Amino acid sequence: MNTNPILLVEDNPDDEALALRAFKKSGMTNEIVVARDGIEALDYLFGKDSYAGRNIQQLPAVMLLDLQLPKIDGLEVLKQLRANPVTKKLPVVILTSSKHEEDLIRGYDLGANSYVRKPVDFNEFVTAVGHLGMYWLLLNELPY
Template sequence: MKSLLLVEDNPHDEMLLLRALRKANLINPVEVMRDGQQALDYLFREGEFAGRSDLDLPAVMLLDIGLPRLNGLQVLQRLRADPRTRLLPAVILTSSDDERDRLGSCEGGANSFVNKPLDFGEFAQTLARLGLYWLATNEPP
């Protein structure tokens, strides 16, 4: 079963996302990374994940922009530069409404740019739709 990689430093947003996915009956495993460097280490099996035996990439990565150590746009740049992760679907999921972030995400190769709604009901619906699309509908190459 394909997993979802969530790169999110806000524990409250993480809890809301996990709750929304459960509510949508998506049972796929969710791996959570707290910063951009940890996400890259996980994907490239480096650092604390050097011994990870699972070779499959997640079905999709939900990536916040405002992350510690390496921000979301820097992570995206590294993903797209490496043949092992070049095609990994990456959805920027952020509270930023800055046009520069949207443009930088698209230019950096994000598959989608989604604003985190402030209302929990809207947030849950948005995440459920994202999860259903990327985990149940999308057919990766």
């Protein structure tokens, strides 16, 4: 099992709480790092500002990225990740409530590994997060 942290990029406190409960209920023991906007996510990944000194070579096992974020939106975060040699292979799952087809297409065009719409129902959300964790933490092999 991959023990690297999971980076959850989510600005909605309710969705953050749901995701954290879902991870716990699914039995995942990885540290969950929460970034609440696009700039904080990039600062974490690139070791800037409040994350200065963080070992940027230790990438998350997976990044769960919301699209509707303050400061820098999720698609711009993804674009910057893929442009950097350190983070260009980081697995990114867009986890969003967006039903816009153009978001899905643009997400894949920018290099998302997966696009998942957030289920409204808590039990469905827990199941979805459990499946995401099972795949990205247990089955997927990382190139780093």
